[in-house]
Amino acid sequence: MSLPFRVTNCSIERTLGIVGEKWTFLVLREAFNGVRRFADMQAHTGAPRQVLSARLTRLVDEGLLRKEPYREPGQRQRDEYRLTEKGRDLYPLLVSLMHWGDRYLADDGPPVQLTHRDCGAPVELRFRCADGHEVAGPREVTALPGAGAQLESA
Amino acid sequence: MSLPFRVTNCSIERTLGIVGEKWTFLVLREAFNGVRRFADMQAHTGAPRQVLSARLTRLVDEGLLRKEPYREPGQRQRDEYRLTEKGRDLYPLLVSLMHWGDRYLADDGPPVQLTHRDCGAPVELRFRCADGHEVAGPREVTALPGAGAQLESA
DNA sequence: CGCCTGAGTCTGTCAATCGAACTCAGGTAT
DNA sequence: ATACCTGAGTTCGATTGACAGACTCAGGCG
Numbered sequence: 001m002s003l004p005f006r007v008t009n010c011s012i013e014r015t016l017g018i019v020g021e022k023w024t025f026l027v028l029r030e031a032f033n034g035v036r037r038f039a040d041m042q043a044h045t046g047a048p049r050q051v052l053s054a055r056l057t058r059l060v061d062e063g064l065l066r067k068e069p070y071r072e073p074g075q076r077q078r079d080e081y082r083l084t085e086k087g088r089d090l091y092p093l094l095v096s097l098m099h100w101g102d103r104y105l106a107d108d109g110p111p112v113q114l115t116h117r118d119c120g121a122p123v124e125l126r127f128r129c130a131d132g133h134e135v136a137g138p139r140e141v142t143a144l145p146g147a148g149a150q151l152e153s154a
Numbered sequence: 155m156s157l158p159f160r161v162t163n164c165s166i167e168r169t170l171g172i173v174g175e176k177w178t179f180l181v182l183r184e185a186f187n188g189v190r191r192f193a194d195m196q197a198h199t200g201a202p203r204q205v206l207s208a209r210l211t212r213l214v215d216e217g218l219l220r221k222e223p224y225r226e227p228g229q230r231q232r233d234e235y236r237l238t239e240k241g242r243d244l245y246p247l248l249v250s251l252m253h254w255g256d257r258y259l260a261d262d263g264p265p266v267q268l269t270h271r272d273c274g275a276p277v278e279l280r281f282r283c284a285d286g287h288e289v290a291g292p293r294e295v296t297a298l299p300g301a302g303a304q305l306e307s308a
Numbered sequence: 309c310g311c312c313t314g315a316g317t318c319t320g321t322c323a324a325t326c327g328a329a330c331t332c333a334g335g336t337a338t
Numbered sequence: 339a340t341a342c343c344t345g346a347g348t349t350c351g352a353t354t355g356a357c358a359g360a361c362t363c364a365g366g367c368g
Contacts, residue, residue, distance in 0.1 A: 003187040009265050011251070011255025012248060012255060013180065015259065016179055016251065017176075026166075039346075044160075048325070050349085072344090073335095075343085076345090077335095088291065089258070096247040096250050099165075101166060101169035102165045103243065107302065110303075112300055115296045115298055116294065117294050118294065124284065125246050127246070137245055141269070148260045148264055193314060196315095203317085203358095204317070204318085205356065205357080207316055207317080225366095228312085228367065230364065232315070
């Protein structure tokens with residue numbers, strides 16, 4: 001899969017500018033797991049508190065998480081962090097990380113099995129073209145300049 | 155999508171231990187683009203040379219890339235870096251990064267359009283269950299302990 | 309021998325991470 | 339009024355990684 005052209009506005013690179021590092025991924029993982037509070041995020045990700053605070057702030061600023069006020073009885077109001085649709089749309093990314101790890105790093109099979117809620121069958125991520133064909137992988141894919149291509153001079 | 159159990163051997167986290175940072179992703183992007191040589195990798199990723207060298211070495215050590223000798227006429231033998239199958243299996247990850255960026259960060263539409271080589275239609279990444287149902291996203295997914303689950307005590 | 313070339317490696321500076329400790333800010337009890 | 343509580347940060351100094359620029363390496367060739 002050689003790329004005979006180059007763009008200056010690569011989407012991969014722009015996405016990485018927001019999420020391209022470990023702690024952010026782990027925060028997103030927890031958000032998908034339903035974890036919303038600072039202390040729980042911290043306990044489950046293991047992120048140093050300063051790092052976690054910075055990542056949460058960044059994800060809110062970028063619109064992937066939103067703050068929602070909550071208040072435990074006897075305590076003051078605080079904020080939880082919830083996924084937005086923009087954040088939720090990173091689900092394929094998290095799942096592809098998981099599935100690759102299941103395949104190459106999990107010694108005894110997948111630790112977590114994602115299943116279809118309605119029927120219970122395992123869930124997979126598959127390539128498909130708009131005409132309905134199964135696409136097996138990068139060798140069956142051709143990259144073309146898209147509508148937003150800003151071509152890089154050779 | 156709440157997770158009512160926890161594992162200590164999370165595949166996402168283990169994958170992130172190898173690829174969870176920007177430069178590694180960019181190296182992989184270039185590998186998928188057919189770039190194989192150090193100087194080309196460096197030019198296209200913009201990685202500092204020391205960083206690039208370290209990432210290439212790591213990816214070779216982890217089996218995602220392999221070295222293959224080459225020799226330009228009049229020069230000495232050197233090594234190129236090529237994807238292994240293990241590395242190629244990270245294609246869904248790269249594509250999900252791209253598609254998310256296309257949707258949320260690309261102002262004028264996707265810079266790069268991935269198409270099916272055989273028919274030309276745009277390629278998408280879709281969730282499907284083993285029984286053939288389309289799965290729309292995280293809300294239709296249930297996570298269960300898998301065969302390799304090492305459960306974390308609450 | 310010297311030159312060439314691409315692939316690293318080295319060095320000192322800067323930035324981010326890290327662990328531990330500290331602060332903040334509402335609610336509540338005294 | 340003050341003191342305590344609690345979760346969510348913030349601060350601080352040490353450590354680690356990134357970074358730019360310069361340097362080295364190692365075969366081939368004249």
